Amino acid sequence: MNPKLPADRTRVKRLPERGAYDKQTIYSILDEGLVCHVGIAVEGQPFVIPMTYARSGDKLIMHGSGGSRLMKLLKNGAEVCVEVTHLDALVLARSAFHHSMNYRSVVVFGRASVISDDDAKMAAFEDFFEHVLPGRWFDARKPNAKELAQTAVIELSLEEASAKIRTGPPADDEEDYILPIWAGMLPFEITAKPAVDDPKLGSGIARPDYVRRYTAKRRK
Amino acid sequence: MNPKLPADRTRVKRLPERGAYDKQTIYSILDEGLVCHVGIAVEGQPFVIPMTYARSGDKLIMHGSGGSRLMKLLKNGAEVCVEVTHLDALVLARSAFHHSMNYRSVVVFGRASVISDDDAKMAAFEDFFEHVLPGRWFDARKPNAKELAQTAVIELSLEEASAKIRTGPPADDEEDYILPIWAGMLPFEITAKPAVDDPKLGSGIARPDYVRRYTAKRRK
Numbered sequence: 263m264n265p266k267l268p269a270d271r272t273r274v275k276r277l278p279e280r281g282a283y284d285k286q287t288i289y290s291i292l293d294e295g296l297v298c299h300v301g302i303a304v305e306g307q308p309f310v311i312p313m314t315y316a317r318s319g320d321k322l323i324m325h326g327s328g329g330s331r332l333m334k335l336l337k338n339g340a341e342v343c344v345e346v347t348h349l350d351a352l353v354l355a356r357s358a359f360h361h362s363m364n365y366r367s368v369v370v371f372g373r374a375s376v377i378s379d380d381d382a383k384m385a386a387f388e389d390f391f392e393h394v395l396p397g398r399w400f401d402a403r404k405p406n407a408k409e410l411a412q413t414a415v416i417e418l419s420l421e422e423a424s425a426k427i428r429t430g431p432p433a434d435d436e437e438d439y440i441l442p443i444w445a446g447m448l449p450f451e452i453t454a455k456p457a458v459d460d461p462k463l464g465s466g467i468a469r470p471d472y473v474r475r476y477t478a479k480r481r482k
Numbered sequence: 483m484n485p486k487l488p489a490d491r492t493r494v495k496r497l498p499e500r501g502a503y504d505k506q507t508i509y510s511i512l513d514e515g516l517v518c519h520v521g522i523a524v525e526g527q528p529f530v531i532p533m534t535y536a537r538s539g540d541k542l543i544m545h546g547s548g549g550s551r552l553m554k555l556l557k558n559g560a561e562v563c564v565e566v567t568h569l570d571a572l573v574l575a576r577s578a579f580h581h582s583m584n585y586r587s588v589v590v591f592g593r594a595s596v597i598s599d600d601d602a603k604m605a606a607f608e609d610f611f612e613h614v615l616p617g618r619w620f621d622a623r624k625p626n627a628k629e630l631a632q633t634a635v636i637e638l639s640l641e642e643a644s645a646k647i648r649t650g651p652p653a654d655d656e657e658d659y660i661l662p663i664w665a666g667m668l669p670f671e672i673t674a675k676p677a678v679d680d681p682k683l684g685s686g687i688a689r690p691d692y693v694r695r696y697t698a699k700r701r702k
Contacts, residue, residue, distance in 0.1 A: 271527065276550050296583070297569055301530035303523030307491065310521035310530055310565040312587055330496050345530040349517055351678075352615060354693075358607060358622040359629040363516070367532055387578060395572060401663055402578040409579040431680045443621055444687050445680035448696055451673050458571075460651045460665040467664050473574075476668055 271371050272424045282425040285320075291368045291425055292317045292346055296394060300324070301343040302335050315344070316386075316393035321417040322370060323377070323386050328414035336374040336416050344370040344418060351449040355432035356441045362428060364447065370423040374416040386415045397472030491591050492642045502645040505540075511588045511645055512537045512566055516614060520544070521563040522555055535564070536606075536613035541637040542590060543597070543606050548634035556594040556636050564590040564638060571669040575652035576661045582648060584667065590643040594636040606635045617692030 274281030282288070298315045301308060311332050315324045322344060326333045336342060351364040377383055384405070391399035405413070432445050457473050494501030502508070518535045521528060531552050535544045542564060546553045556562060571584040597603055604625070611619035625633065652665050677693050 271529075276547065276552075296572075297567055297585075299519040299521075299530050299532075299565055299567070301519075301521040301528035301563075303526050303528040306523055306526075307561050307591075308521035308523040308528055308563045310519050310563045310589065312519075312565060312567040312585070314583060327496065332496075341527050343521075343528045343530045345519055345532060347517055347519070347532040352516075354615070354618065354622075356623055357625075357629075358611065358619065359625050359633070361611075361618075361622065363534060365517075365532070369530065371527075391578065391581075395574070395668070398574065398581075399578065402574075402581065403576055403658055403661055403663065405577075405579050409577075413579070431678075431682070434682075438623055439682055440684070441623055442684065442687055443623065444690055444693065445683055446689075446693075447678040447680075448615070448693065449675040449678065451675050453671050453673055455669040455671050458651075458667040458669065460667075462651070462654075462659055463665055464660070464662065467662055469666075470664055473664065473666075473668065 272369070272422045274424055274426050280426045280428055282427060287427070288368050288420065288423050288425045289317060291348065291366045292322065293393070294348060295346040298322075298324075299345045300332065301345070302332065302340050304335065314390070314394070316390040317420070318386065318389040318417070320420050322420060323389060323415060323417050324374075325386070325390065325413055325415045328412055333414040333416070337376050337414060339373045342372060342374055342418065349450060350429070351447040353428075353432050353447055354445055356434045356438040356443040356445050360432055360434050362432065364428050364430070364449075366425065366427045368423055368425050370418060370420060372418050372422050374418045377415040377417055380410055383410060383413070383415045386417070395472060395476065397470065401470060492589070492644045494644055494646050500646045500648055502647060507647070508588050508640065508643050508645045509537060511568065511586045512542065513613070514568060515566040518542075518544075519565045520552065521565065522552065522560050524555065534610070534614065536610040537640070538606065538609040538637070540640050542640060543609060543635060543637050544594075545606070545610065545633055545635045548632055553634040553636070557596050557634060559593045562592065562594055562638065569670060570649070571667040573648075573652050573667055574665055576654045576658040576663040576665050580652055580654050582652065584648050584650070584669075586645065586647045588643055588645050590638060590640060592638050592642050594638045597635040597637055600630055603630060603633070603635050606637070615692060615696065617690065621690060
């Protein structure tokens with residue numbers, strides 16, 4: 263367990279019994295995801311942008327074009343809120359009111375820092391590829407100096423992170439359990455469909471093992 | 483096609499060729515989703531909150547506890563940004579730099595309005611249930627006066643909505659196509675696993691047809 267009490271903005275206020283603050287829970291939710299939703303505010307106007315990410319130790323790393331508005335704001339130290347959500351099941355209660363969803367989500371607050379050293383950027387790219395598709399980094403043509411210069415990499419400490427989780431069956435009001443209404447859960451699964459070759463793939467290039475083994479469920 | 487030019491905050495700036503502004507595209511992406519990410523700013527601090535939603539005509543409807551901070555802010559007319567993302571595939575290029583993902587996303591800007599009339603709230607709940615699991619609303623025990631009073635329902639015009647989409651194979655630099663590196667797509671699918679009965683389900687209550695037929699792919 264994280265020994266510190268969470269900061270006010272990090273503490274789960276709505277249904278606090280669903281909150282979790284231990285690293286293992288938070289990191290496992292992050293490690294399973296591919297897309298995060300990044301929130302920033304510009305003169306009171308909120309923006310939410312979907313981005314890919316990876317966890318590298320106690321940091322979240324993200325990258326994008328150095329010329330994008332988001333990366334410029336993040337590089338300039340804007341306050342950021344990053345959210346990752348996994349939807350696990352529809353939860354059907356007897357009452358409409360108690361219908362719910364099972365989910366695991368993480369929210370991170372903070373200000374990002376720029377990774378500007380080229381070696382550190384390359385290491386971040388490796389972490390990023392290993393998060394998304396282990397093995398791919400070692401096959402791909404590595405970024406050249408121009409590509410490296412065009413790509414901004416930022417990191418965000420996971421110090422101010424919290425998880426919010428709902429699991430299990432519906433929770434109806436006591437007097438509703440007698441109603442002759444089906445109740446239960448409809449779980450989801452994200453699965454990988456068969457790989458599709460690039461139409462421009464050269465002849466004699468086989469699918470690598472990490473592609474053939476790949477399923478979206480392979481994450482820790 | 484939406485005949486108007488999009489407002490500045492709605493126009494896709496990064497990779498504008500991926501932007502789409504026609505209702506059919508935007509609505510079909512919204513209709514396929516279950517979770518949106520709602521961004522608000524409170525004194526410069528961004529917050530991103532995952533919420534369920536439905537589209538009702540030209541509006542997005544959302545609901546929550548009337549006592550929650552988010553619903554209070556939305557009811558008070560805070561600027562909001564709502565984002566929905568579907569991740570369709572990993573896109574593996576020959577160069578690390580051109581790796582990408584196929585996705586369909588929608589972003590909506592605006593200020594929400596409260597639906598306070600009880601009949602209109604009930605109609606919104608029906609829309610919401612029909613979006614998530616058609617048929618369920620007609621089985622569930624309907625909200626009573628107390629539950630209705632506890633639940634805040636808000637609507638957000640889809641006037642300022644835009645889509646951003648990437649499809650198709652990787653786009654490598656011309657000189658990289660000769661490299662002996664596999665390239666292609668790893669598509670995802672969200673599927674429904676078998677329904678799970680509530681452990682407290684009364685005997686003799688069968689699964690309704692809409693549960694047995696249900697798959698997460700059933701959406702338009």
